[in-house]
Structure formats: structure tokens, C-alpha cells
Amino acid sequence: MSKILISSCLLGLNTRYDGKNKLNEKLVELARNKQIVFVCPEQLSGLSTPREPAEIEAGKSSKDVLEGNARVITISGNTQTKEFLIGAQKTLDLCKSLDIKVAILKENSPSCASNNVYDGTFKGGKIPGTGVVAELLKQNGITVYNEDNYPLSLFDSTKQI
Numbered sequence: 001m002s003k004i005l006i007s008s009c010l011l012g013l014n015t016r017y018d019g020k021n022k023l024n025e026k027l028v029e030l031a032r033n034k035q036i037v038f039v040c041p042e043q044l045s046g047l048s049t050p051r052e053p054a055e056i057e058a059g060k061s062s063k064d065v066l067e068g069n070a071r072v073i074t075i076s077g078n079t080q081t082k083e084f085l086i087g088a089q090k091t092l093d094l095c096k097s098l099d100i101k102v103a104i105l106k107e108n109s110p111s112c113a114s115n116n117v118y119d120g121t122f123k124g125g126k127i128p129g130t131g132v133v134a135e136l137l138k139q140n141g142i143t144v145y146n147e148d149n150y151p152l153s154l155f156d157s158t159k160q161i
């Protein structure tokens, strides 16, 4: 195992739409002195921080977004589909260029979710599904975990810096 990609908000960077983070102290401790790469795909896309909350439109999936059949919309109704696709592609490019095969990404996010994602109603409901980034990484052979289901052994086999 060479390196692990981790959502930057999980490591305490204030990259979330609300300008805050989702610090996961256990992950920070595990990642200490290891070859990890942190990324916020929504910031990579050029979106500002803070920014409006966005969700994949109700009744659609990240696969639909990647295939051009669904939008990512903000709470006020603006479309951010293009930005989310840019962020996903840049994240995949990063993984390819650094030979990253595994990621630990923030659950529920319209970008980073790997199991459950907000349902597009902006009411806090979640449904089984993936975010746009996690879906694209999975489609390209990268294993995606969330902050609760990654195996600890991942860090045993990750090189030290």
C-alpha cells in the first residue's frame, strides 16, 4: 500500500460548505507520519468556502450525474453539476498520478459519500447511495471507505514519511 486519500474535512481542515470541519481525531492520529494525501474535491472544483449546501437532485444518483442525466443543485436552486464533475475528475487524476488505490471519504456528502447520501430534499434525509467523487473513484478501481468502516490495517501497510 503506498498512500491513502482522505477527505480534508475529516483531518480538521475547514473545507465544508459552512466553513467548518468534521475533525476525526482517531483518523488524525492514525495518519500521523504516514503517507496520506488530503483533498476537498469541492474546493478543487473552484467552489468557494463557505458555499451554499448542495445535494444530488432528488430521485437521481451520482451515476446519473456522471452520465449527464442528473444535476447537483444548491439549496437556492443553483446548479453546480459542472463544478462537482470537475472536482471528481481532478480527484481521480490526483489518485492516478500518485498511484493511490484507497480512500477514506466523508459519509453523506454529495461528493464524498460511499454508502449513504443526502436525499436531495435539503431536509437532512439520507438514502443509500454515493457522492459524485466516491462513485467515480469506485468506477476506476479505487476502494472507498468512510470514517466509520475503514480497516485499521490500512494504516499498518501505509508507508511512513
Ligand code: SF4
Residues within 6 Å of the ligand: 007, 008, 009, 010, 015, 016, 017, 039, 040, 041, 042, 043, 106, 109, 111, 112
Ligand atoms: S465532505 Fe468532501 S467535499 Fe465536503 S468538505 Fe469534506 S472533503 Fe470537501
